[in-house]
Amino acid sequence: MNKIIEIDQLTKRYELSGGDYIDALKGIDLHLIKGETLGLVGESGSGKSTLAKILMKLEALNSGRILLKERDSQLYKPKEYFSHIQMVFQDPYSSLNPRKTIFSIITEPLVINKSLTQEELRRIAKDKIELVGLNSQVLERYPHTLSGGQRQRVGIARALTLEPEVLILDEPISALDVSIQAAILNLLIDLQKKLNLTYLFIGHDLNVIRYIADRVAVMYLGEIVEMGSTDDIFKNTKHEYTKKLINSSLDLKNDN
Amino acid sequence: MSRESLLLDIKDLNIFFKNKGHKKDTHAIRGLDLSLKEGEILGIVGESGCGKSLTNLCIMGLLPDQSYATWEQFNWRGNQYSEFKEKTWRGLRGSEIGMIFQNPMSSLNPTLSLEYQFEEIFKLHRKDLSKSQRKAEAISLLERVGITQAEKRLKSYPFELSGGMAQRVMIATVMATSPRLLIADEPTTALDVTIQNQVLDLIKDLSQENKMSVIFVTHDLAVVSHMADRINVMYAGEIVESASCSTLIQNPSHPYAHALLNSLPTEEAIIHKAQLKSIPGQVPSFNQRPEGCSFAPRCPYQKEDCKSSEFEQMVKHKKTRCLYPLNSLQSKAGALHE
Ligand SMILES: Nc1ncnc2c1ncn2[C@@H]1O[C@H](COP(=O)(O)OP(=O)(O)OP(=O)(O)O)[C@@H](O)[C@H]1O
Ligand SMILES: Nc1ncnc2c1ncn2[C@@H]1O[C@H](COP(=O)(O)OP(=O)(O)OP(=O)(O)O)[C@@H](O)[C@H]1O
Ligand SMILES: [Mg+2]
Ligand SMILES: [Mg+2]
Numbered sequence: 310m311n312k313i314i315e316i317d318q319l320t321k322r323y324e325l326s327g328g329d330y331i332d333a334l335k336g337i338d339l340h341l342i343k344g345e346t347l348g349l350v351g352e353s354g355s356g357k358s359t360l361a362k363i364l365m366k367l368e369a370l371n372s373g374r375i376l377l378k379e380r381d382s383q384l385y386k387p388k389e390y391f392s393h394i395q396m397v398f399q400d401p402y403s404s405l406n407p408r409k410t411i412f413s414i415i416t417e418p419l420v421i422n423k424s425l426t427q428e429e430l431r432r433i434a435k436d437k438i439e440l441v442g443l444n445s446q447v448l449e450r451y452p453h454t455l456s457g458g459q460r461q462r463v464g465i466a467r468a469l470t471l472e473p474e475v476l477i478l479d480e481p482i483s484a485l486d487v488s489i490q491a492a493i494l495n496l497l498i499d500l501q502k503k504l505n506l507t508y509l510f511i512g513h514d515l516n517v518i519r520y521i522a523d524r525v526a527v528m529y530l531g532e533i534v535e536m537g538s539t540d541d542i543f544k545n546t547k548h549e550y551t552k553k554l555i556n557s558s559l560d561l562k563n564d565n
Numbered sequence: 566m567s568r569e570s571l572l573l574d575i576k577d578l579n580i581f582f583k584n585k586g587h588k589k590d591t592h593a594i595r596g597l598d599l600s601l602k603e604g605e606i607l608g609i610v611g612e613s614g615c616g617k618s619l620t621n622l623c624i625m626g627l628l629p630d631q632s633y634a635t636w637e638q639f640n641w642r643g644n645q646y647s648e649f650k651e652k653t654w655r656g657l658r659g660s661e662i663g664m665i666f667q668n669p670m671s672s673l674n675p676t677l678s679l680e681y682q683f684e685e686i687f688k689l690h691r692k693d694l695s696k697s698q699r700k701a702e703a704i705s706l707l708e709r710v711g712i713t714q715a716e717k718r719l720k721s722y723p724f725e726l727s728g729g730m731a732q733r734v735m736i737a738t739v740m741a742t743s744p745r746l747l748i749a750d751e752p753t754t755a756l757d758v759t760i761q762n763q764v765l766d767l768i769k770d771l772s773q774e775n776k777m778s779v780i781f782v783t784h785d786l787a788v789v790s791h792m793a794d795r796i797n798v799m800y801a802g803e804i805v806e807s808a809s810c811s812t813l814i815q816n817p818s819h820p821y822a823h824a825l826l827n828s829l830p831t832e833e834a835i836i837h838k839a840q841l842k843s844i845p846g847q848v849p850s851f852n853q854r855p856e857g858c859s860f861a862p863r864c865p866y867q868k869e870d871c872k873s874s875e876f877e878q879m880v881k882h883k884k885t886r887c888l889y890p891l892n893s894l895q896s897k898a899g900a901l902h903e
């Protein structure tokens with residue numbers, strides 16, 4: 310079993326204004342196997358985005374460690390680290406730099422990591438933006454002129470430009486209509502098959518998680534309370550919170 | 566239905582973006598009619614980028630710079646508005662119309678604690694409350710949207726909240742003003758299903774208890790099917806179908822509405838990991854709409870006259886913007902993708 314990411318006893322405490330604190334992560338153990346999709350679900354505020362942000366080095370960890378390809382993440386140079394791992398952020402509004410055009414936002418990771426000509430950058434940007442179902446006209450525009458779902462797709466296009474081996478997707482399709490959701494899910498699965506990518510997929514839509522995830526981890530109050538194959542989690546549910554989640558899931562109302 | 570029972574009645578709303586230089590303005594929202602009874606919940610679904618948020622911002626009098634609106638009729642509680650007067654609208658906004666924005670952070674002040682933000686709202690809208698009552702009310706509102714340890718949370722700043730918490734705090738601040746019309750733009754996208762249901766119930770209760778009307782924008786068809794009395798389906802800046810909730814879910818008649826429902830992951834697709842059905846092709850941008858029906862290039866049922874210049878005349882008085890709406894048999898059989 311090829312573990313591309315291993316997380317060991319990870320903890321994170323946020324100090325709050327007023328001397329209080331919150332233990333957002335209370336000793337997380339988790340690994341990602343190369344080529345798989347791990348679905349991460351859980352209560353709002355249970356620490357999913359915190360975990361993702363620590364993996365992306367946007368937050369410092371308090372204790373524990375993260376191995377990327379069996380090497381401590383602290384030992385990587387940023388450039389090298391982020392050529393392996395990229396993220397699509399939960400909030401499509403604050404995660405795009407408002408002063409940059411969509412073209413520069415999408416090509417930024419490439420500019421940092423590779424030396425390409427302007428034409429090559431144009432071609433890749435056009436490629437990626439069309440891949441997520443947007444018209445290449447938007448490349449010249451600024452984030453504030455895009456709708457929520459359009460911004461979210463810019464975030465996906467950006468994360469894909471480097472074709473990183475590991476992709477963290479924090480609610481990547483929550484702002485999209487179901488037809489585009491379907492197209493993006495098909496795209497993610499396609500890319501995964503072609504390039505053997507590994508996904509950490511954070512989401513609230515249990516049908517989407519059942520569809521895309523090979524394994525599922527359930528978080529509750531800073532801990533992973535249940536983890537297993539997707540089938541197992543949904544059929545032999547053990548933890549009370551997971552049961553509650555599954556029972557609360559709404560289906561299309563089809564009566565009267 | 567008598568005119569007086571309508572809270573909001575808009576006819577032929579058009580929204581444009583101004584372009585630089587001599588380029589023609591971009592016609593975004595086209596000929597939109599929208600009416601809402603007291604206590605009614607209207608769902609709006611549609612393609613990402615089709616203009617749902619833009620329409621709502623217009624109703625709030627908060628259109629972005631570079632854009633402007635025209636209408637034949639804009640009637641709010643029996644009063645006609647022929648133009649936006651910023652002052653009138655500032656009065657309505659906040660006291661009579663409340664909006665849950667798609668972007669929660671946009672309506673929370675990042676530099677103020679939650680307690681302070683509630684204070685500001687209560688000072689404007691709930692002058693009857695004493696200081697200690699205001700705090701108690703804030704705590705109770707936070708609890709109603711499922712925030713635990715609410716008293717401790719009042720000291721937090723917006724950046725200290727998770728995505729779903731920020732969304733709920735914003736909902737609580739809007740509820741604090743008891744609006745007549747609640748515009749909820751994707752209010753539950755960041756919430757896990759248990760908390761989502763709690764928030765949906767809260768919105769429903771308030772709508773029933775206080776006769777609050779709701780415009781509910783969402784991509785979650787299951788959610789809208791449980792919430793809405795009526796649903797408008799939008800595509801490329803137009804309402805293509807407007808129907809009661811159960812009709813739309815069970816017998817959609819516009820091919821776009823039908824295709825949208827077909828894109829949901831089915832039990833079978835989940836089990837067999839089959840490709841999901843998405844609608845082929847792309848939504849046209851507002852300045853590249855084809856002549857005739859905007860959906861025609863992607864529609865499996867399109868015929869010659871769908872692309873004709875007479876299309877507009879031919880669908881003018883139809884309920885569904887389509888020359889060949891699906892009959893119930895077709896849509897039940899899922900004909901679109903067979
Ligand atoms: N910058 C911060 N400062 C202080 N507390 C924070 C900060 N960021 C997150 N928290 C707290 O950490 C906890 C976990 O938040 P996190 O964003 O990881 O939740 P989440 O599982 O992603 O929730 P959601 O599903 O709502 O997005 C929450 O209690 C939150 O209030
Ligand atoms: N200055 C502009 N010029 C041309 N088009 C613009 C301009 N500003 C915004 N737009 C377009 O107007 C539309 C606004 O749509 P709106 O935000 O209402 O979409 P939405 O239906 O809410 O979508 P979502 O579901 O993704 O939130 C988008 O397609 C956007 O690209
Ligand atoms: Mg989160
Ligand atoms: Mg929107």
